[in-house]
Amino acid sequence: MAVVDRDGLVVTANGAMETLLGTGPDPLVGRVAADLVDLASDTRTWHAYREVLRGRQARLRCTRRLKQPDGTWLWVQVSVAPLPEAERAVLLSVADISANRQLQARLRHLQMHDPVTRLPNRTLFFEQLSAALEREAYDEAGTGRIGLVYLDLDGFKAVNDTLGHRVGDRLLTAVAERLTRCADEAALLRTAGTAAGAPLVARLGGDEFALLVEDSTGTEQLADLADSVLKALQAPFDLAGQRLSVSASIGVVERQSASTTATGLMQAADTTLYWAKADGKARWTLFDPERNAHRMTRQALSSTLRAAVGRGEFVLEYQPLVGMAQGEVRGVEALVRWHHPQFGLLTPNRFISLAEEDGSIVQLGRWILATACRQARRWQTDHPDRAPIFVSVNVAVRQVWDSDLVADVAEILAETGLAPHLLQLELTESALMGSAGRPLQALKALSDMGVRIAIDDFGTGYSNLAYLSRLPVSVLKLDGAFVRGFQYEAGEEGGGPGAAGVAAAAAAGDVGDAGQPNPADEIIVEALVQLAHRLGLSVTAEGVETDAQASRLRRLGCDTGQGWLYSRAVPPERIAELLGAAACPQA
Numbered sequence: 001m002a003v004v005d006r007d008g009l010v011v012t013a014n015g016a017m018e019t020l021l022g023t024g025p026d027p028l029v030g031r032v033a034a035d036l037v038d039l040a041s042d043t044r045t046w047h048a049y050r051e052v053l054r055g056r057q058a059r060l061r062c063t064r065r066l067k068q069p070d071g072t073w074l075w076v077q078v079s080v081a082p083l084p085e086a087e088r089a090v091l092l093s094v095a096d097i098s099a100n101r102q103l104q105a106r107l108r109h110l111q112m113h114d115p116v117t118r119l120p121n122r123t124l125f126f127e128q129l130s131a132a133l134e135r136e137a138y139d140e141a142g143t144g145r146i147g148l149v150y151l152d153l154d155g156f157k158a159v160n161d162t163l164g165h166r167v168g169d170r171l172l173t174a175v176a177e178r179l180t181r182c183a184d185e186a187a188l189l190r191t192a193g194t195a196a197g198a199p200l201v202a203r204l205g206g207d208e209f210a211l212l213v214e215d216s217t218g219t220e221q222l223a224d225l226a227d228s229v230l231k232a233l234q235a236p237f238d239l240a241g242q243r244l245s246v247s248a249s250i251g252v253v254e255r256q257s258a259s260t261t262a263t264g265l266m267q268a269a270d271t272t273l274y275w276a277k278a279d280g281k282a283r284w285t286l287f288d289p290e291r292n293a294h295r296m297t298r299q300a301l302s303s304t305l306r307a308a309v310g311r312g313e314f315v316l317e318y319q320p321l322v323g324m325a326q327g328e329v330r331g332v333e334a335l336v337r338w339h340h341p342q343f344g345l346l347t348p349n350r351f352i353s354l355a356e357e358d359g360s361i362v363q364l365g366r367w368i369l370a371t372a373c374r375q376a377r378r379w380q381t382d383h384p385d386r387a388p389i390f391v392s393v394n395v396a397v398r399q400v401w402d403s404d405l406v407a408d409v410a411e412i413l414a415e416t417g418l419a420p421h422l423l424q425l426e427l428t429e430s431a432l433m434g435s436a437g438r439p440l441q442a443l444k445a446l447s448d449m450g451v452r453i454a455i456d457d458f459g460t461g462y463s464n465l466a467y468l469s470r471l472p473v474s475v476l477k478l479d480g481a482f483v484r485g486f487q488y489e490a491g492e493e494g495g496g497p498g499a500a501g502v503a504a505a506a507a508a509g510d511v512g513d514a515g516q517p518n519p520a521d522e523i524i525v526e527a528l529v530q531l532a533h534r535l536g537l538s539v540t541a542e543g544v545e546t547d548a549q550a551s552r553l554r555r556l557g558c559d560t561g562q563g564w565l566y567s568r569a570v571p572p573e574r575i576a577e578l579l580g581a582a583a584c585p586q587a
Helices: 015-021 043-053 099-114 122-138 157-165 167-189 219-234 262-278 291-311 354-360 360-380 397-402 405-416 429-433 438-449 482-486 498-506 517-532 547-555 572-581
Strands: 002-004 008-011 060-067 071-081 089-096 145-154 198-207 208-214 236-240 241-244 247-256 284-286 314-323 329-341 344-346 388-392 423-428 452-458 475-478 538-541
Touching: 015 089, 043 060, 043 071, 060 167, 071 099, 071 572, 089 482, 122 198, 122 262, 122 423, 145 157, 145 219, 145 262, 157 241, 157 547, 167 198, 167 208, 167 219, 167 236, 167 241, 167 344, 208 219, 219 247, 247 262, 247 429, 262 284, 291 329, 291 360, 314 360, 314 547, 314 572, 329 360, 354 360, 360 388, 360 397, 360 405, 360 547, 360 572, 388 452, 397 438, 405 423, 405 438, 475 482, 475 517, 482 517, 482 538, 517 538
Parallel strands: 247 284, 329 388, 388 423, 423 452, 452 475, 475 538
Antiparallel strands: 002 008, 002 089, 060 071, 071 089, 145 208, 145 247, 198 208, 236 241, 314 329, 329 344
16 A cells, blocks of 8 residues: 555555565655556546546546566556545555456456367357457458358267267367468468468367458458368378368358458358358358359248248249140140249249248149139130140149148039049159159049149159059150250251240250250150050150251150240130130141
8 A cells, every 4th residue: 555645646655565566675655656556558547546636536446467577467456545635645555466367367268268179169259250340340451351261070970979079079179270270371371561360260169160360361362271271171180099081061251341240241151151061061162142142032932932822922824735746735734923022923943942841832732723723614614615625733742741632632623613634733753753652642543533644854853664654644744855955957847946946945044955966865755755655645745946846746756745836834814815716836
């Protein structure tokens, strides 16, 4: 303790003060008290101290780090309080809190570091990330950019399950050491004179690690770091007699600090890590805004699918199925469209897979089936003078598993009055060829009811011909890829694909290898048509775009054609016009 007068000079001090401050032989009396305990180092503390000396403030308490004459540092807590007015002085108290501060530092270290790898943990990582974003966004001396390499080990759970957590912990420690070496080597490669240090390496939990690069110089720097991490982890690990090999999937994100947040950066890194795993693991993937936008769109669509059916956002269009011999419309395929309030008109490839994933395909499929049957019956009653056309509806296998498809079909046919033979259900080849149990029983029941069963995209899946003979199928729909591969002879029906047909197919994203004919495709189609006819099945060719293709298909014995040569998918009113005028183009 020391008594300090109103001018800030030490009047008297006890021996403990002299020992604590280590002033040696020089007496404390007459010294400037503020200099002894560094009270003038910041404006706020200095102002408060002056107010206490003048009697305008009751007390001051602060913490200071003081350097002793022997070079060691001391943490002290300083208190300044006024003495009775008659003394015209204040009491300065200084307490050594170094031991307490060291304990707090040790406790914080334990709180902020992973006990297995000794790396910074998730808490410290996010603290450093937030500080870096704030600093780099406003630090004109830096690049104003930040990068993140986010990884997890492929198959780490198998190590824990088979060799135990002790070996798993040793592996994590060894991985942490290699990542730290990569970070140190990356720091040596940084541009000379930069103030940035080594990337921060942290364990975020489980087998997840992150390397944070402050003041990054661009994606190339992050790519080099990700490459070095992959190479470092490729070498086997020797752990107490266990030789282990692991790989890692890595997500890489690099962007301007001012345009992101800690949450946004981590979400991007997590998404990119998922892409790396989905693309085959043991690789790094750079964040792609377009790919992320597609993922976000999928998520937005998935979250609104179920409600969209109830809101009436779906409509059906119909594409004619034309007899190859006379060119008459024999049926139509119902194709669903989604009038999304945000994304506009969406084709099935944008949402059907999502509906199958979340189960909403059952509700949507029932609506499609009922709407298509009702429309087919309406065409029949509106055009009694011509043979009725059938309607073909796509069915997902999940509809068979998650609902009573047979009961649904029977109920809808009874409600609409449509004859069973005027309904065709299409299932993909890959779905049908593995059907057993309930799906196969349902298909047989539907076939016994009189409903036609068609295999869609035939020739691109398993093509199990032995199994085909045992399925209750009446129609094969040949995938359009075979038709696009047809050869063309000079002068034959236009000598090749019509420009309009190819342009239309290109606009639909359905050209494929149209410019590279494959003679094997025609041989395959001929064989499939003959096989189908021997089994009592009819054949529909998809993707018919030109007269030349139609001529070849007709010569090969194909029964029905479908494609832009005849018509694209159109609203039901247009089909009614075709039926009334019987004006479908001849093949």
